[in-house]
Amino acid sequence: MRTVIGLEVHAQLLTKTKLFCSCSAEYFGAPPNTHTCPVCLGMPGALPVLNERAVEYALMAALALHCEIPQRSTFARKNYFYPDLPKGYQISQFDEPLAIRGFVELPTGKRVRIRRVHLEEDAGKLLHTETGVSLVDFNRAGVPLIEIVSEPELSSPKEARLYMEELRRILRYLGVCSGDMEEGSLRCDANISVSPDAQLGTKIEVKNMNSFKAVEAALDYEVRRQRQILERGGSVVQETRLWNEKTGETEPMRAKEESEDYRYFPDPDLVPLQIDDSWKQKIDLPELPAAKRARFAQEYQLPEYDIAVLTEERPIAEYFEAVVKLYQHPKDVSNWMMSELLRLLKEQRSLEIPMKPEHFAQVLQMVRSGQITRTVAKDVIEESFKTGKAPQEIVREKGLGQISDEGLLAEIVTKVLAENPKAVADFRAGKEAALGFLQGQVMKATSGKADPHKVRALLLEKLRH
Ligand code: ADP
Ligand code: MG
Ligand code: ZN
Numbered sequence: 001m002r003t004v005i006g007l008e009v010h011a012q013l014l015t016k017t018k019l020f021c022s023c024s025a026e027y028f029g030a031p032p033n034t035h036t037c038p039v040c041l042g043m044p045g046a047l048p049v050l051n052e053r054a055v056e057y058a059l060m061a062a063l064a065l066h067c068e069i070p071q072r073s074t075f076a077r078k079n080y081f082y083p084d085l086p087k088g089y090q091i092s093q094f095d096e097p098l099a100i101r102g103f104v105e106l107p108t109g110k111r112v113r114i115r116r117v118h119l120e121e122d123a124g125k126l127l128h129t130e131t132g133v134s135l136v137d138f139n140r141a142g143v144p145l146i147e148i149v150s151e152p153e154l155s156s157p158k159e160a161r162l163y164m165e166e167l168r169r170i171l172r173y174l175g176v177c178s179g180d181m182e183e184g185s186l187r188c189d190a191n192i193s194v195s196p197d198a199q200l201g202t203k204i205e206v207k208n209m210n211s212f213k214a215v216e217a218a219l220d221y222e223v224r225r226q227r228q229i230l231e232r233g234g235s236v237v238q239e240t241r242l243w244n245e246k247t248g249e250t251e252p253m254r255a256k257e258e259s260e261d262y263r264y265f266p267d268p269d270l271v272p273l274q275i276d277d278s279w280k281q282k283i284d285l286p287e288l289p290a291a292k293r294a295r296f297a298q299e300y301q302l303p304e305y306d307i308a309v310l311t312e313e314r315p316i317a318e319y320f321e322a323v324v325k326l327y328q329h330p331k332d333v334s335n336w337m338m339s340e341l342l343r344l345l346k347e348q349r350s351l352e353i354p355m356k357p358e359h360f361a362q363v364l365q366m367v368r369s370g371q372i373t374r375t376v377a378k379d380v381i382e383e384s385f386k387t388g389k390a391p392q393e394i395v396r397e398k399g400l401g402q403i404s405d406e407g408l409l410a411e412i413v414t415k416v417l418a419e420n421p422k423a424v425a426d427f428r429a430g431k432e433a434a435l436g437f438l439q440g441q442v443m444k445a446t447s448g449k450a451d452p453h454k455v456r457a458l459l460l461e462k463l464r465h
Pocket of ligand 3: 018023035036037038040041
């Protein structure tokens with residue numbers, strides 16, 4: 001059986017204002033219905049004015065997805081009746097979208113073709129209370145979205161997830177979308193079919209997944225469900241289903257509507273959007289994830305795993321390169337960043353790195369030159385990260401320099417051996433592991449400052465006598 005998946009992804013654009021009015025688009029957490037005006041509330045006679053920044057962001061995304069941009073695109077009214085839609089229609093693009101025929105290159109190298117990218121406005125949000133009352137909040141109504149429609153050529157739930165993750169990376173690199181699936185800034189309708197032969201099967205559309213994990217899980221469930229139907233000789237009926245996070249199953253929502261149901265027609269209030277070459281040429285794209293991955297592999301000879309971690313977010317990748325410029329040992333920088341820096345960033349829940357790249361490079365330099373131990377380096381990184389202090393200063397102030405004075409170390413080693421007769425006996429009886437324990441005791445006694453190589457040599461020397 002062959003699985004085929006195509007995704008329709010909605011990404012909220014990070015503009016200051018809405019798509020057709022000057023209401024603030026930064027509605028998250030705001031009191032209901034405070035970001036509204038006659039335009040986004042659909043009052044009779046109110047006229048939309050297109051937000052130029054939203055077009056620019058959509059263009060950036062489309063170009064980053066290698067799309068063609070037709071000179072002309074148009075806005076259409078998609079008509080349907082639902083309480084979160086104040087005008088009774090959504091302004092979208094239909095037969096003349098902003099962009100067509102692009103592709104996304106996955107980290108695996110596979111290219112997934114993009115059918116179209118178009119601009120549209122978001123709807124409001126319904127809140128269903130426990131008392132059976134439904135409330136509506138129009139703060140989100142009119143917020144700009146792009147819809148990115150892939151061709152049906154993803155071949156597994158796992159690949160669909162990789163595709164979503166890559167899209168998110170691209171949009172975040174561009175700074176046009178926060179990519180937050182839990183907040184709903186990035187949403188996905190997944191279409192999936194299973195067929196016994198090369199022909200495309202009947203597709204099911206699945207909605208309501210709010211994490212990458214949920215996208216994969218919902219599609220996994222659908223593969224199993226549809227296979228079962230076909231294997232029992234039945235046929236899949238085209239419909240839209242909802243993912244239920246609690247049960248881990250998809251449930252029928254409605255029979256699939258056709259585009260004819262929406263009675264699309266050109267919006268008479270909006271002129272066609274003209275995008276000439278000069279506008280396209282003005283758009284500056286940053287280095288995108290796929291290109292960065294390829295360059296990192298070439299320039300720094302890093303393992304694939306390191307490259308994936310370091311290029312996941314632009315600020316991380318840029319920090320890595322800034323440190324490597326000052327301390328030319330890429331794998332070393334990568335290891336320290338992945339273990340220490342990323343942990344600290346996760347703790348502070350933001351990608352703004354308060355520690356200067358110079359300071360990070362200095363710590364690694366001090367380790368390399370033997371001035372401090374690796375154990376101490378971890379503390380120095382944390383302190384410098386949290387206070388902004390220079391590593392040299394921290395080491396000086398706290399007396400964290402490595403202890404390599406043999407006389408002093410010998411004294412400590414003797415003391416540790418005297419205090420741990422059992423470990424000494426174990427080692428002499430052939431238990432090699434006891435050495436590690438004793439070494440750990442010496443490091444503890446020196447707050448991690450003892451030169452580990454010298455400690456080991458001294459321990460062995462004394463233990464063998
Ligand atoms: P509709 O007109 O119902 O919206 P489209 O042909 O426009 O359907 O496709 C919508 C999405 O569904 C696209 O992302 C496309 O890749 C995907 N899709 C279309 N047919 C199939 C199929 N048989 N199996 C899986 N996905 C499909
Ligand atoms: Mg569709
Ligand atoms: Zn408004």
